[in-house]
Amino acid sequence: MKKTRIKEEEEDDDEDDKPIKQEAQEKEESNGKNDEDEDDDDDDDDDDEEERKRTTTFNFDGVTYSFKERPSVLEEKEGSAKYIMSPKVYSHAESADVANAVGKHVLKLQNSALESGLTFKIALSGGSLGKVLKKALIDNQDIAPKVKWDKWEVFFSDERIVPLDHPDSNFGLFNEMVLKSLPEGTTKPKVNTINESLLTGQDGQTSGADQAKDLEIAKDYQSKLPKDHKLDLILLGCGPDGHTCSLFPGHQLLNERNELISYISDSPKPPPRRITFTFPVLENAVSIAFVAEGEGKAPILKEIFNDPSSKLRSKLVTDIKTGVEVNWFVNDAAINGVDVIASKY
Numbered sequence: 394m395k396k397t398r399i400k401e402e403e404e405d406d407d408e409d410d411k412p413i414k415q416e417a418q419e420k421e422e423s424n425g426k427n428d429e430d431e432d433d434d435d436d437d438d439d440d441d442e443e444e445r446k447r448t449t450t451f452n453f454d455g456v457t458y459s460f461k462e463r464p465s466v467l468e469e470k471e472g473s474a475k476y477i478m479s480p481k482v483y484s485h486a487e488s489a490d491v492a493n494a495v496g497k498h499v500l501k502l503q504n505s506a507l508e509s510g511l512t513f514k515i516a517l518s519g520g521s522l523g524k525v526l527k528k529a530l531i532d533n534q535d536i537a538p539k540v541k542w543d544k545w546e547v548f549f550s551d552e553r554i555v556p557l558d559h560p561d562s563n564f565g566l567f568n569e570m571v572l573k574s575l576p577e578g579t580t581k582p583k584v585n586t587i588n589e590s591l592l593t594g595q596d597g598q599t600s601g602a603d604q605a606k607d608l609e610i611a612k613d614y615q616s617k618l619p620k621d622h623k624l625d626l627i628l629l630g631c632g633p634d635g636h637t638c639s640l641f642p643g644h645q646l647l648n649e650r651n652e653l654i655s656y657i658s659d660s661p662k663p664p665p666r667r668i669t670f671t672f673p674v675l676e677n678a679v680s681i682a683f684v685a686e687g688e689g690k691a692p693i694l695k696e697i698f699n700d701p702s703s704k705l706r707s708k709l710v711t712d713i714k715t716g717v718e719v720n721w722f723v724n725d726a727a728i729n730g731v732d733v734i735a736s737k738y
């Protein structure tokens with residue numbers, strides 16, 4: 394799998410676009426086009442320009458592909474600006490194939506992280522991801538032997554403030570689904586959990602909770618993040634309200650820029666007390682991958698990919714433009730009726 398480089402311009406009018414647009418204009422001028430010609434060809438030019446903006450071309454293994462898609466990540470290299478096609482959507486009919494694709498992607502990121510570093514730093518979420526990871530990394534015999542668990546450092550993109558063996562704990566889920574299923578003798582990964590000794594209240598409920606301790610839990614978890622707060626891969630789910638991590642619709646946490654880990658005491662989805670990655674952590678990752686399956690996700694995916702004005706948290710993460718590669722791993726049912734170009738991994 395190779396990262397594709399986009400040669401064409403993006404549709405919107407971000408500040409970032411200016412140098413490229415100017416560059417394109419300068420090129421056109423230096424090609425000897427005069428003002429008079431431009432007036433005459435105005436309408437045609439507008440149509441061509443419109444078409445050009447909507448068309449993306451990229452070269453893959455010596456072949457040039459051209460299609461309509463909105464690239465969203467700008468990369469500047471050796472003086473020239475390029476777009477990296479992101480997000481990419483990978484879709485398969487069967488759940489087993491989605492898990493296989495996720496597994497291969499995890500391996501790819503693991504191997505690339507270990508080429509330059511000592512550990513593979515991965516963040517996980519809750520929901521159905523535990524099941525997918527078990528299928529991908531434990532049950533899949535092509536993938537399982539290639540997972541270097543002893544080199545993994547695991548984080549949670551969000552965590553519920555509950556005991557680690559509580560059914561609501563994201564660590565608990567990973568532990569039950571994956572860690573406990575590792576073959577005997579496997580060196581376990583380093584897993585960063587919330588500090589259980591700071592827990593107050595019952596089962597993540599607000600009554601009896603000491604908010605000062607919860608804030609300490611968030612601070613403590615923040616201190617466990619890598620110094621450069623760079624994660625190699627963040628695996629995310631997408632809730633029916635478009636939430637991801639514990640970033641919920643309408644919640645002010647979206648604007649948090651000072652903290653890497655935030656505390657939320659009023660999660661609309663139980664349990665109410667949680668900690669979560671903030672945007673600065675997501676923006677700084679090497680790669681983000683969403684996993685979403687089932688026809689129930691289709692309306693949300695339709696909004697994410699077909700409504701440019703949407704403010705869904707998952708859409709805002711999908712559209713991050715800091716250079717992080719964003720991929721979606723879905724099954725065909727999840728993108729039924731969604732206008733998006735998907736490929737197999």
Ligand SMILES: O=C(O)[C@H](O)[C@@H](O)[C@H](O)[C@H](O)COP(=O)(O)O
Pocket residue numbers: 518519520521522551629630631632633636637638639662684685686
């Ligand atoms: O903490 C939560 O509220 C959930 O864990 C949540 O963030 C989950 O990732 C999504 O709801 C997707 O869940 P599914 O993958 O099960 O659809």
